[in-house]
Amino acid sequence: MTKYHNILKVKRLGINTRQEHIIFMREDCGVCKSEGFSALSRVLVTNGSKSLVATINSVRDGLLKDGEASLSESAWHELKVKEGDFISLSYFPPLESLSKVRAKLFGNPLSKSDFQSIILDIYRGRFSNIQLAAFVSGCVGERLSLNEIIFLTEAMVEAGERIKWYKEIVVDKHCVGGLPGNRVTPIVVSIVAAAGLTIPKTSSRAITSPSGTADTMEVMTAINLSLQKMKAVVEKTNGCIVWGGAVNLSPADDLIIRVERALDIDSEGQMIASVLSKKMAAGSTHVVLDIPVGTTAKVRSQKAAQEMKRKLEAVGHAIGLKVKILITDGSQPIGRGIGPALEAKDVLAVIRNSADAPNDLLEKSLLIAGAILELAKCCEPGRGIEEAKKILLSGKAEEKFFSICEAQGGFREPPQAKFTHEVYSEYEGIVKTIDNRRLSMIAKLAGAPHDAAAGIELFVKIGTKISKKEPLYRIHAESKGVLEYALSYERSQKDIFRIEE
Numbered sequence: 001m002t003k004y005h006n007i008l009k010v011k012r013l014g015i016n017t018r019q020e021h022i023i024f025m026r027e028d029c030g031v032c033k034s035e036g037f038s039a040l041s042r043v044l045v046t047n048g049s050k051s052l053v054a055t056i057n058s059v060r061d062g063l064l065k066d067g068e069a070s071l072s073e074s075a076w077h078e079l080k081v082k083e084g085d086f087i088s089l090s091y092f093p094p095l096e097s098l099s100k101v102r103a104k105l106f107g108n109p110l111s112k113s114d115f116q117s118i119i120l121d122i123y124r125g126r127f128s129n130i131q132l133a134a135f136v137s138g139c140v141g142e143r144l145s146l147n148e149i150i151f152l153t154e155a156m157v158e159a160g161e162r163i164k165w166y167k168e169i170v171v172d173k174h175c176v177g178g179l180p181g182n183r184v185t186p187i188v189v190s191i192v193a194a195a196g197l198t199i200p201k202t203s204s205r206a207i208t209s210p211s212g213t214a215d216t217m218e219v220m221t222a223i224n225l226s227l228q229k230m231k232a233v234v235e236k237t238n239g240c241i242v243w244g245g246a247v248n249l250s251p252a253d254d255l256i257i258r259v260e261r262a263l264d265i266d267s268e269g270q271m272i273a274s275v276l277s278k279k280m281a282a283g284s285t286h287v288v289l290d291i292p293v294g295t296t297a298k299v300r301s302q303k304a305a306q307e308m309k310r311k312l313e314a315v316g317h318a319i320g321l322k323v324k325i326l327i328t329d330g331s332q333p334i335g336r337g338i339g340p341a342l343e344a345k346d347v348l349a350v351i352r353n354s355a356d357a358p359n360d361l362l363e364k365s366l367l368i369a370g371a372i373l374e375l376a377k378c379c380e381p382g383r384g385i386e387e388a389k390k391i392l393l394s395g396k397a398e399e400k401f402f403s404i405c406e407a408q409g410g411f412r413e414p415p416q417a418k419f420t421h422e423v424y425s426e427y428e429g430i431v432k433t434i435d436n437r438r439l440s441m442i443a444k445l446a447g448a449p450h451d452a453a454a455g456i457e458l459f460v461k462i463g464t465k466i467s468k469k470e471p472l473y474r475i476h477a478e479s480k481g482v483l484e485y486a487l488s489y490e491r492s493q494k495d496i497f498r499i500e501e
Contacts, residue, residue: 006031006089008069010081015072019258020129021045021054022072023089026064031089032056042128044092045071047079053092053126078125097121098131104138112151119155123252132259136267144269146311150318152269156277157319160251161227163200163283165234169376170198170283173368174275175290176308177209177266178298180333180440181458183343185213186241187350187365190401191391192372193239199372200234202244202282204254204274207261210443210455214243215340216347219452222409233407240404249281250274266298268308276315286322288371292330296436299330324375326367332434332462335361339448339455341414342476348414351398360461366392417453417476419483423490428468429501431460438496442475446486451478460497472497 008031013024023045025032037043039058044051054075064070069087071079081087097117104110110118118135121127127135144152173188185201192199203213203223217223224246225233233240245254253274260266279287289312292298293305309325316323335346335358349357350365369391370384379387391397405411439456447454457474460466475490477483 006035007086008089009067010083010085010087011064011068011070012076012083013063013070015070017072017074019074019255020072021052021075021078021125022057023054023075024057024059024064024070024072026066026068027058027060028066029069030066032058035089035091037089042092044090045075045079046088046090047081047085050079052078055128092126095121095126095131101131101135101138104143105134107143109145110148110151112154115148115151115155116158119152119159119252122255123159127255129259129262132255133263136256136259136263136265136270139270140265140267144267146314149269149272149311150315153273153277153280153315153319156250156253156273157280160281161248162281163227163231163249165198165200165283167198169285170200171286171288171372171376172199172201172279172282172284173288173290173372174279175292176271176275176298177207178436179292179294179330180210180338180436180443180456181335181343181346181361182292182333182364183211183213183216183335183337183347184361184365184368186217186347186401187361187392187397188369188372189239189241190351190397190404191365191369191388193237193404194391194396194400195373195378195387197238197372197376197378198234199239200230200282200284201239201241202247202249202278203241204244204257206449207257207266208264210338210440210448211340211343212449213241215449215452216343217241218243219341219344219412219414220348221405221411225408233404236407237400237404239400240408242408244278250277253277268311272308272311272315276312276319276321279321280319284321286324286372286375287316288324288326288368288375290368291325291327293327294330294332294436295433296438297330302327322375324371326371328364328367330436333436333439333458334358334364336458337455338439338443338458339446339453339476341416341453342455342457344414350392351401353393353395353398415453417451417478419477419480421475421483421487422471423473423475424469425466425472425497425499426468427499429466429499431462431464431466431497432500433498434462435496438493439473442486442490445482445489446475446477447479447482451482453478454482466499
């Protein structure tokens with residue numbers, strides 16, 4: 001690559017563009033004029049031995065002096081520059097992998113090497129958010145064949161770190177999502193680790209939901225652990241519950257998820273590659289996968305669930321994972337809380353064997369934990385739930401959960417929102433259906449997961465008999481304005497709960 005050493009002094013403007021690397025330059029900048037750079041050009045920015053690819057945003061009078069440039073906060077930290085340092089700019093050649101993305105947008109199949117090229121360029125930060133969005137769009141729906149999902153999964157595993165535990169069996173679990181409040185992971189990890197199995201759980205933040213497992217765990221303990229720290233926690237306690245994005249396992253996937261979140265898209269093919277690549281990279285050998293099915297869940301029919309099951313098993317087999325698929329009820333939220341802190345309170349109630357713990361969350365946790373114990377041959381087939389229940393009731397799971405939290409950085413109780421509002425039933429009768437998607441939307445509009453204490457506290461389940469003017473749920477928010485924003489949507493929605501006499 002030919003480099004053109006064009007030097008500019010950096011000034012910090014403190015502009016946060018999330019993970020998008022941006023360089024801000026004057027419209028009349030001499031470097032731009034001499035080299036033909038313009039707004040949205042992609043350039044290589046270098047500071048000493050460190051370089052990154054950034055997109056130019058042009059600015060007018062006032063912000064920057066002649067000979068100055070600025071960087072977005074993500075680029076500033078990545079390049080490790082200081083105020084007044086000098087950076088050099090050079091042309092960044094067109095990416096060959098983008099031609100593969102364009103081919104996919106037009107419906108053409110991609111080879112293993114095509115996916116390797118794309119994922120490697122994403123991993124190295126060479127794709128802008130717009131280019132990432134094009135890749136996500138090209139793979140959405142049924143655009144990925146089974147072979148392509150396998151190729152994508154393998155490419156994701158290859159880009160980034162891989163952990164080796166030097167153990168015959170390393171277990172894990174995952175839910176494909178779409179079910180509010182389904183926060184079984186901390187409970188399952190505690191039970192399974194207490195049984196003596198190794199379970200290094202890396203979890204994601206929310207993509208399209210009001211909370212991911214990482215968001216929920218973050219209100220109780222540290223989750224942004226380094227790979228070395230994660231290993232130390234697992235060696236000490238048999239398990240961990242950390243954010244996958246912090247340990248560089250399948251890191252290209254985290255960049256893709258960031259764009260999926262912005263687009264409110266969770267493509268099945270990319271989801272399968274995302275889940276299984278992270279399990280493989282984390283060193284897992286045996287994985288239990290949960291597919292909730294419901295008319296307002298992510299997977300809406302038994303037929304779709306069976307097709308997803310087929311793909312998960314095929315991809316798992318292709319990359320050397322032993323998987324067990326559970327197809328479960330996704331007709332309504334699990335637990336009472338929807339949102340990080342509210343879900344954390346449900347988790348703690350189950351872990352602590354509290355009398356008021358949500359029974360559905362308890363039963364779902366025992367189902368998943370039992371399946372793992374059976375898959376790992378820790379008990380006879382059919383006895384997994386019983387064994388998991390013994391561990392939970394004995395207090396060993398509670399002890400294990402708090403030891404994991406302490407090893408990760410210490411435990412803290414979940415916060416409480418400053419503002420709440422109860423929503424009442426307009427009818428008398430029995431709750432027949434609950435709309436998962438619209439409840440999740442209200443929780444998100446109330447601030448979840450960004451505002452940890454925000455979300456929904458649910459008072460009813462399908463089958464609950466309710467009177468007119470009796471509360472259905474309570475909205476939690478961290479500011480009055482955000483609460484009103486959520487309520488404006490809630491008032492426009494009818495039949496989130498279908499109630500019949």
